[in-house]
Amino acid sequence: MSGFLELAARRRSVRAYSDRPVEQEKILRCLEAARLAPSACNAQPWRFIVVDDPELKDRVASRTSGGIVPMNYFTRQAPVHVVLVLEPANLTSRLGSAVKGKSFPLIDIGIAAEHFCLQAAEEGLGTCILGWFDERGIRSLLDIPRRSRPMLVLTLGYPADAPDRPKKRKPLEQIASWNGYHGSRPADDA
C-alpha cells in the first residue's frame, strides 16, 4: 500500500546530473506515464518535445540557464531536456476556463509533467521542472508554431552522486483542515 507514497517521497528536484546517457526506452515509459494523465474534458492539451541531440540540447540548455537572471546553470549538465508545450485545448475545456476564470489547461500541464517526473523517479532518473526560461529562444530553436506555447522544461538524466537533501514541506496541520477552512481533524474513527 505504500508504493506510491515511497515514490512521491523519493522524487525530488535534481540539480546535478551525471553524463551517463539516458536509454530511449526509459524516456518512452516516462512519455507513456504522461500520456495516461487526466485532463479537464479529456483535452490532453500537451505535446512533449524530447531534446536528446547533444548539440541541440546544449542550445536549448543555454535558454534555460543564465541570461538576465543568472540561474539554473545546472541544466547544462542534464543530457536530455523535455519541452512541455501547451496545445490549444478543446472547446469544452476552453469554455469552462473562460466561464470559471481559471486555466484548466495549466492545471492539466502540471499533472502531465508530474506523471513524467514520477515515472522518471521510478526509473532511477532525476528531473527538475523549470518554468523560467527564454520562451522565445526555445520556440525558435524547436520550430514551435504560434498557436502552441512552451510552458515547462523538464531536465532529465541520471543524478550525480550527491547527498539527498531532506524535503522541506509544511506540516500537515498547515495544509489540511476538516469540514471548514479552520476546522481541525475529528478524533480517529478507529
Next chain:
Amino acid sequence: MSGFLELAARRRSVRAYSDRPVEQEKILRCLEAARLAPSACNAQPWRFIVVDDPELKDRVASRTSGGIVPMNYFTRQAPVHVVLVLEPANLTSRLGSAVKGKSFPLIDIGIAAEHFCLQAAEEGLGTCILGWFDERGIRSLLDIPRRSRPMLVLTLGYPADAPDRPKKRKPLEQIASWNGYHGSRPADDA
C-alpha cells in the same frame, strides 16, 4: 519498474460511488502524498479541506452538481469531498508568474491534486477532479477567506461496481516529438 505505470493506468475518473465510508487513515495517506508534491519555488500554495461530515458534504455536493448547467449529479454519491484551495504563493513564485505570464501556482495545484488522486488509487479509492462548481457557495459553506480561492474539488470514495471504461488517450505519436516540434523519433539506440 512498472509500478507507477500500472498505477497511472489504473487511476481513472470515478463517477459512481458506493456508500462504504472511507477510513480516515486512508485520507491521511492521500494528504501525505499531496503534501510531498513539488511546487514552483517550493511555495506549496495549497490547502486541502476534507469534507466528510455527511450533512455538510451533502451541502457541498449540491454546489458541485446541477445548477444552471445540470451536470455531475454523481458527486452526491461520493461520501467525501476534498476542496483544494489556492493559497497566496510566496514572493518568488508570484514574481516569476508575473514576469513569465503564466500562473505557477495553478500548475502546482494540478500536481498536488494528482498526487492525492494517485495515492487514492493506490488505496483502492476512486476520485474525480472537478473544476466546475459554485465557487461562491463553497467559499461561504467552508468559511474560506477572501485571500484564498477554492480551485478544485475532488470527490472521494469507494467506486461502485461498474465496468472499467478503457481510457481514451491520443496515441504517443500525436503528443511527442524529438528534437523539434515536428521531429520524429530517432531509430532505437539499442
